[in-house]
Amino acid sequence: MIKGSTRKRTYKAIYRLLDRVSPVPFDCGTICGAACCNAAYSSDDVGIMLLPGEEKVHDRNADWLSWEALSTDEYELPGSWHGKIFFVRCKTPPHCPRHLRPIQCRSFPLLPHLDEDGTLQMIFNDYDLPYACPMIEEEIELDRT
Numbered sequence: 001m002i003k004g005s006t007r008k009r010t011y012k013a014i015y016r017l018l019d020r021v022s023p024v025p026f027d028c029g030t031i032c033g034a035a036c037c038n039a040a041y042s043s044d045d046v047g048i049m050l051l052p053g054e055e056k057v058h059d060r061n062a063d064w065l066s067w068e069a070l071s072t073d074e075y076e077l078p079g080s081w082h083g084k085i086f087f088v089r090c091k092t093p094p095h096c097p098r099h100l101r102p103i104q105c106r107s108f109p110l111l112p113h114l115d116e117d118g119t120l121q122m123i124f125n126d127y128d129l130p131y132a133c134p135m136i137e138e139e140i141e142l143d144r145t
Contacts, residue, residue, distance in 0.1 A: 008056035011103075015057065018106045019099065023122075023142045027098065028108075028135055034094030035131040036108060046130060047089035048104045055086045058100065064092045109135045110142070 029036070038046060049070075050058075060067055068087045077085070090096045110122040124136055134140065 006051070006053040008053075011051075011054050011057045014103060015099075015106075018103065021143075023107065023110055024135070024140065025143055029094050031134050032131070034090075034096075036129075036133065037090035037096060037105070038093040038131075047087050048102050050086045050088060050102055051104070052081055052085060054102060058088070058102075062100075064090060064096050064100075066091055109133050 036046065037048075047068075055067075058065065066089045068089075069084045070087055072081045072083060072085055088102065107122065109125045111125050111127075113121045113123045115121060124139075125133075129136075135142075
């Protein structure tokens with residue numbers, strides 16, 4: 001576990017806040033067959049890295065997620081991330097419990113980005129993905145609220 005990582009109750013509060021907002025007012029997985037969490041579209045590349053401490057919100061014995069512990073030394077991650085982090089994969093797409101989605105799933109296809117002034121902006125994910133996301137490819141208009 002990463003020292004100084006966010007507490008479980010803080011993540012639960014973030015989840016509650018993100019339950020009320022979304023980049024789109026529908027389950028985006030319905031337009032692509034949940035490609036972003038479906039290992040059928042790729043090998044082991046499809047999944048999401050939990051933020052430091054976010055693993056506390058999830059039950060490691062739940063049947064819908066597979067877990068892989070990773071060393072932060074092996075990846076290009078923020079300098080404040082030390083020790084072990086977790087990469088999770090949905091084992092039951094498209095029938096995963098939406099209320100338990102990790103933060104990065106809740107904000108996809110957007111990524112947080114700090115500009116030179118330190119202002120947080122949400123930008124379209126421009127990473128190479130092992131699948132085509134219609135929201136990115138077709139530049140579907142997102143909810144700005």
